[in-house]
Amino acid sequence: MIEEEIVEYYKLLYLRGLSTLLSGNISVRSGDLILITPTSLPKPLLRPEDLVYIDFEGRVVKGTRQPSSEWRMHAAVYRRRPDVGAIVHVHPVHSTLLAERIKPDLFLEGDIYIGGPLAVVPPLQPGTWELAEAVADALARANVAVLKKHGVVAVGRSLAEAVNRVEVVEDLAKATLINLWINSGI
Numbered sequence: 001m002i003e004e005e006i007v008e009y010y011k012l013l014y015l016r017g018l019s020t021l022l023s024g025n026i027s028v029r030s031g032d033l034i035l036i037t038p039t040s041l042p043k044p045l046l047r048p049e050d051l052v053y054i055d056f057e058g059r060v061v062k063g064t065r066q067p068s069s070e071w072r073m074h075a076a077v078y079r080r081r082p083d084v085g086a087i088v089h090v091h092p093v094h095s096t097l098l099a100e101r102i103k104p105d106l107f108l109e110g111d112i113y114i115g116g117p118l119a120v121v122p123p124l125q126p127g128t129w130e131l132a133e134a135v136a137d138a139l140a141r142a143n144v145a146v147l148k149k150h151g152v153v154a155v156g157r158s159l160a161e162a163v164n165r166v167e168v169v170e171d172l173a174k175a176t177l178i179n180l181w182i183n184s185g186i
């Protein structure tokens with residue numbers, strides 16, 4: 001069941017230090033609806049029944065919780081990218097701080113996994129249509145966007161692909177930092 005898959009992937013993201021207890025959101029496209037994580041609840045403790053189905057206007061179609069406050073971002077990206085089946089948004093520290101300084105070519109497989117350029121979005125108020133549209137614009141030609149002073153949004157055809165992209169970008173950000181240390185002669 002896809003609900004269980006989302007819950008399990010969230011645990012993995014949390015255990016890898018890519019998400020804090022309450023932050024971030026995950027969704028998958030489900031026909032004309034979006035299956036998305038709820039707001040406020042501790043994410044690694046979510047149960048499949050905590051997830052909600054919403055339409056593209058944010059109305060809850062199935063489920064008892066309130067959707068993530070970033071549902072606009074998910075809706076805007078799915079509208080812009082018919083090929084996208086899953087979206088992951090978390091707040092990994094290294095990626096967020098390094099943003100445009102991340103060097104995808106430090107790993108030979110970096111570009112392959114990311115599958116395009118790394119987009120960067122300026123700091124914008126979370127939960128707004130302004131942020132949602134800026135992220136959708138950025139992801140029109142990219143699979144990962146770093147939201148400055150905020151976090152990362154990764155898309156994929158599948159949930160696994162999107163989660164992997166978050167991991168790869170954070171690893172690349174760490175590698176970029178280590179590379180800076182090496183080159184500074186420490």
Ligand SMILES: [Zn+2]
Binds near residue numbers: 024
């Ligand atoms: Zn966020």
